[in-house]
Amino acid sequence: MRGHICILVLAVGVCATRAEAHAFQSGADYYAQFLEGASVILRYPEALLPLLSLGVLLSLWHSEGMLRAWPAFLIGQLAGIPLAAVVGPWAISAVLIAGILTATLAALLPRHIRVEALAISLGLGLLVTAASLEGHGFLELPVFIYVGIVFAANLVTACAAGVTGFAMDQVEANWMRILWRIAGSWLAAILTLIFAFTLTAN
Amino acid sequence: MRRHEVAFFAIVAAASLAFLSPPAVAHTGEGINSGFASGFWHPILGWDHVVAMVAVGLWGAFLGLPALWILPVVFPLVMAFGGALGVIGVPLPAVETGIALSGVVLGLLIAFAVRAPLWVAAVIVGVFAVFHGHAHGTELPEAFNAYGYAVGFVVGTGLLHLAGIALGFLTKSSVGAAAVRGVGGLIALVGAAFLFGFA
Numbered sequence: 001m002r003g004h005i006c007i008l009v010l011a012v013g014v015c016a017t018r019a020e021a022h023a024f025q026s027g028a029d030y031y032a033q034f035l036e037g038a039s040v041i042l043r044y045p046e047a048l049l050p051l052l053s054l055g056v057l058l059s060l061w062h063s064e065g066m067l068r069a070w071p072a073f074l075i076g077q078l079a080g081i082p083l084a085a086v087v088g089p090w091a092i093s094a095v096l097i098a099g100i101l102t103a104t105l106a107a108l109l110p111r112h113i114r115v116e117a118l119a120i121s122l123g124l125g126l127l128v129t130a131a132s133l134e135g136h137g138f139l140e141l142p143v144f145i146y147v148g149i150v151f152a153a154n155l156v157t158a159c160a161a162g163v164t165g166f167a168m169d170q171v172e173a174n175w176m177r178i179l180w181r182i183a184g185s186w187l188a189a190i191l192t193l194i195f196a197f198t199l200t201a202n
Numbered sequence: 203m204r205r206h207e208v209a210f211f212a213i214v215a216a217a218s219l220a221f222l223s224p225p226a227v228a229h230t231g232e233g234i235n236s237g238f239a240s241g242f243w244h245p246i247l248g249w250d251h252v253v254a255m256v257a258v259g260l261w262g263a264f265l266g267l268p269a270l271w272i273l274p275v276v277f278p279l280v281m282a283f284g285g286a287l288g289v290i291g292v293p294l295p296a297v298e299t300g301i302a303l304s305g306v307v308l309g310l311l312i313a314f315a316v317r318a319p320l321w322v323a324a325v326i327v328g329v330f331a332v333f334h335g336h337a338h339g340t341e342l343p344e345a346f347n348a349y350g351y352a353v354g355f356v357v358g359t360g361l362l363h364l365a366g367i368a369l370g371f372l373t374k375s376s377v378g379a380a381a382v383r384g385v386g387g388l389i390a391l392v393g394a395a396f397l398f399g400f401a
Contacts, residue, residue, distance in 0.1 A: 108275065181271075182275055182278075185279055185360075188282065190356050192279075192285070197348040
């Protein structure tokens, strides 16, 4: 099942049409709208890497961490859609800071608690959706763009959680857990540098 | 050989193969590939960086658990902080001296098999990580993709740590421990060569 999800993520990434950064210029083609929405998550490291970090953190928290946190993650994403109308370009910085926090916690904490996992899922879901739709009014865009964004956000996070959980299920030795904490550390480091690039670009 | 041991050796072998592969020359013009390659090779092709990164892993072997794993987790985080300071233009004095000194200090700590408390080790490694990160951040080639550079730089540095940790497992035998301490001495000499301008 996890293997199928990984293949699906890759397929969506490979097949995505060229997007004009968040301008959403797809016409009436529903599939093109869906792919354009999905590509906002899949093509931008600012959205992709925090979601990967969340997936790693959730599986480090609990073997079924993704399933347990999914309701909070979905509520956050749905809340982010109307919030997008009031956020500005600063939203992407907020996503990066949330991503750095998520990856750093995944790397540094030996154990995670339920409140932490659920709060981060809710917050990151909200911020990623709001930043992806930055400035667009509630339901101003075609519905399939929203579907694409939500689908890709869930797929990326589920895939990261799935791969992490699968690896730790297969190899129960402590070094495998450490290996994923090192992965969290690398994600935090990359996000920190991207945040610095974002600051200098502004 | 148990399954998790096989998986561990497979990962170490993959990391080793990554170092053995020659630099790619295709797609050298622009884009994510060049950015990644530039970031990846930047720490690996500079001896002052290589010796310090490998030294962190080697010293961890003498410090034992949990330092063996905590240092490679903490180092990229602190180094990225230093890198971010470099990218946004915050000046840091004596960066090159700090980098060269890291080779000398870490090399001597390995050569004498110093077992420092975890917090002392974290502070020493963290301070040097800032210098290394700052140098990488300020030397970012403008022509290359910044995202690719960031990913390549972190992956390249991380693999050097893992190589150091893998070599550190030699300390499980007395001959191996002596060899690792010898490598520590060599690292200190390389650091000294950079410190005194011979390299």
